[in-house]
Amino acid sequence: MITVTDLTKVYRQGRREVRALDGVTLTVPAGSIHGIIGHSGAGKSTLVRCLTLLDHPTSGKVEINGVDLTAARADALRTARRRIGLVFQQANLFDSRTIADNVGYPLELIGMKKAERDAKVAELLRVVGLPDSGPAYPAQLSGGMRQRVGIARALATEPDVLLFDEPTSALDPKTTDEILDLILSLKGRDGLAVLVITHEMHVVKKICDSVSLLDGGRIVESGPLVEVVNSLDSRLAEALLGIPPHAPLDAVGGTLVDVLSSGERAAMPVVAHTSHEVGAELNIVAGSVEHLAGTTFSHLRISVPPGTDPQRVIDVLRSQGADAKLTTVTPAAVEGLVP
Ligand SMILES: Nc1ncnc2c1ncn2[C@@H]1O[C@H](COP(=O)(O)OP(=O)(O)OP(=O)(O)O)[C@@H](O)[C@H]1O
DSSP states (O other): EEEEEEEEEEEEEEEEEEEEEEEEEEEEEEEEEEEEETTSSSSHHHHHHHHHSSSSSEEEEETTEEEGGGGGOOOHHHHHHEEEEOOOOOOOOOSSOHHHHHHHHHHHHOOOOOHHHHHHHHHHHHHHTTTTTTTOOOSSSSSSHHHHHHHHHHHHOOOEEEEEEEETTTSOHHHHHHHHHHHTTTTTGGGGEEEEEEHHHHEEEEEEEOOEEETTEEEEEEEEEEHHHHHHTTHHHHHHOOOOOOHHHHHHEEEEEEEEEEEEGGGGGGHHHHHHTTTTTTTEEEEEEEETTTTEEEEEEEEOOOTTTTHHHHHHHHTTTEEEEOOOSSSSGGGTTOO
């Protein structure tokens, strides 16, 4: 488990202060995967550096299974850092070492004997699906395979936390899915807590149990995936269940209302019922249906024809358990969040 409490990082540029992290607090329990998303400049890289103590936070705490990394010095810090396995966008392997030697490198550093190391490396290569790649060199592997090697290397010291920094940003969609499947397969392994920093919504949808939105160095929304997306007022809902592009308002006509329903309600004809109840034809302009963390979410945009009171439509939709609100076509709240 990793617990971050009131983490703050202030950089000084001449007389100017930049608060790159401003009181970040979060907990990722063992056995779960937490995603952190945010647009460029939100503080993601600073968070990675401060969590791993590559950069010392200005204030606040980072604890792993109760051990305070921020209080550790020198040798104690080196040992404590091994509790976090790090995987970057590129695996940054040593080109002149074999794959087995790359994976075994952190074990060499802690002085593990060769026979024990070889057995551990073979096991790790099996875990990441590369049982026969030990003798190969990095240049002989694809980007996805190199990323698997990076994951094996990060697991070598049996960390309590695995921290992924944009792990699939350099990969094609098929390889991305394969790497995400691998990350999912590690869930629950030896009480591992997984933290994934990403700007890709697909990554959050596919593997995360919970998610936080980082903005201006602060966590502005956070919680279990199925809870944070269950409100039309949530920026995470907008980012993760966004309405696909559709015809402009003047072509669509009427007043636009967004409708969000989840679970069993997502399969019920709430719009048809509402149409019937208010005695007007409600047209579905666009929508998306997503299956997230075992729950189905339906996010629809409907147009209410002139002469029908949109507030009455909203009230009837809400009386059936859906969230509903008047909408504009492009919510400003998420601009820049989805690249
Ligand atoms: N060493 C530094 N000195 C001064 N300011 C910095 C430093 N590192 C980061 N910052 C500032 O802190 C803020 C957060 O930067 P950070 O790189 O953490 O964001 P990010 O979310 O990782 O962005 P990106 O996705 O573009 O990498 C930015 O305003 C940035 O300019």
